[in-house]
Amino acid sequence: MTASAAILDDVGSQPAVDDSFFSLQAVSKSYGDSWNRTEVLSGVNLGISEGEFVAIVGFSGSGKTTLVSLMGGLIEPDSGSILLGGAPVQGPGPDRGIVFQNYSLLPWLNVRDNVALAVDEIFSDWSASDRENQVRRFVEMVNLGEAMEKYPAELSGGMRQRVSVARALATNPKILLLDEPLSALDALTRATLQDEIERIWEEDRKTVLLITNDVDEAILLADRIIPLSPGPRATLGPSFPVRLERPRDRKAINHDPEFKKVRNMVTQYLMDAAASVRSQTYTAPVSLPDVQPADLSAPRISIVR
């Protein structure tokens, strides 16, 4: 019996996708023209219940951003369907808030206006003061009340990412898609923001899909972890539920046997999948996607709050 088969026995099969709040059914996506076509994602199935926090873990270049763009409606799948609340999603929309891997803040707007751009558009029927309060509430939620008037170039990477989270949350999306929100940050900032994401999620239990390349981060935050096998033709593996009490304390869970078990299983699954990809097909070394946080031409200062 192979290691991955043993894991499958342990965690059981995937939940049925049909009645899910948000679901992907047999979604595939290729890039390139007909001569030189690579199928990045192949037959991806996924079901997320309302209020659930799901983490997808995968290596760089395996197609995680492609998956988020599909869910967000920024690109169309070649085949398969994506449903939100039972209805197929058509193009991008504010019901799926996206926190982009490179923040995508508008450099000519300060923190307030970056968030206000979203709030003013989505809640255009609200009074000006209600919209203003909404902006303030979410900027304060991510602890940036003091930096309201600052421009992105004046913020550290962690602060920019916070603004990006505030902008996505302030539009009250049905599901929040986080594409490697913390992978460009230093370890300390990363830990602080992980705690912050956990706190914010505890507050309103929004449906969240977190993409990450850090298994520990996934365990700390998610209810369920799904590995994405390395591409090409990447697809989602089985779910690994994380049965750890919330709120989770990063120091305490480090010694929890459940933490160690999930960590080993997910890591083992990813390693096996990578090994089988290597043995089955000859592929050029995985090319790293050239996604970088926007260089706002300011010296990067790491401010650990």
Added chain:
Amino acid sequence: MSTRARVIRGFEFAGLDLFVPFIRLFSGENPREQVATIVRTFGTPLVAIAVFLCAWSAIAASIETSIGAVPGPVAVWEEAKNLVAEHRQERQKEAEFYVRMEKLKEQYAAQGRPWKDRKYSGKPTYFDQIWTSLETVFAGFIIASLVAVPVGILCGLSPTFYAAVNPLIQVFKPVSPLAWLPIVMILVSGLYTSENPMFEKSFISSAVTVALCSLWPTLVNTALGVAAVDRDYLNVARVLKLSWWRTVTKIVIPSSLPLIFTGLRLSLGVGWMVLIAAEMLAQNPGLGKFVWDMFQNGSSQTLAQIMVAVATIGIIGFLLDRMMISLQRLVSYDAAAV
């Protein structure tokens, strides 16, 4: 921010970066380094200017023309002072004229005779001509910008539109102002036939010619800037479902402003160059006409006066450019890129 930092920022913003080391020096910040910077930024240009002036006077003295010797720097400086004095005299005369008119008006009123105001009709001074030139170049520049920015935005947004107009742009871009001007003059005299014209025809012809020649840099740079808007910013707009108009005004234009302003700055430079030629031909009372008139009357002062005009044109062009740089800094989110 400290007061000093604020003053320095103000200077940098005004395009006076050159003077920043002085502020730093006076506030006692690392004097040795500041002095070195000052020597480099002021000392070397001053030496170069001195060398240029010496070479000029040496060469000028050795060239004879049909209308006398080529004037050296001193003669040109004298001529510049003459022009200033002439301007003062003319203003003096004008003031006296209006004083006399007021008196006459009172007399007429006392005698119960009808009175009609008259305008002073002295000849325009050098400074009047500079002013006309500035008005003309800005009129042309504004016309050019009003056309070039919207068309440039459309070009950047729609590859189809760009493909359609690109051949026209490529063909019209290299046309010399001297070729446009006759067409413009004929059209203006044909179309602009108001009883009581607000503007001189020559003014309109010059301004339109300036516009025709200077709109291209703005158009091309705007199109480039708009086409290069970061896809990520557009994705933000798509997720929020911003309308077309809001996407253009909130995302596309702010993001391309630095390049739009680069284009505007180039356009104003081109416009200023074109203007002199246009004024000469159109006989619009500006610096171009001044140069032409001086050339025509061929007196012993001709060359010196034209050289004053050349220096004036150069200095004004330089100041206009600095002005555009400051404006560009004002609107650009990315001051470092300027």
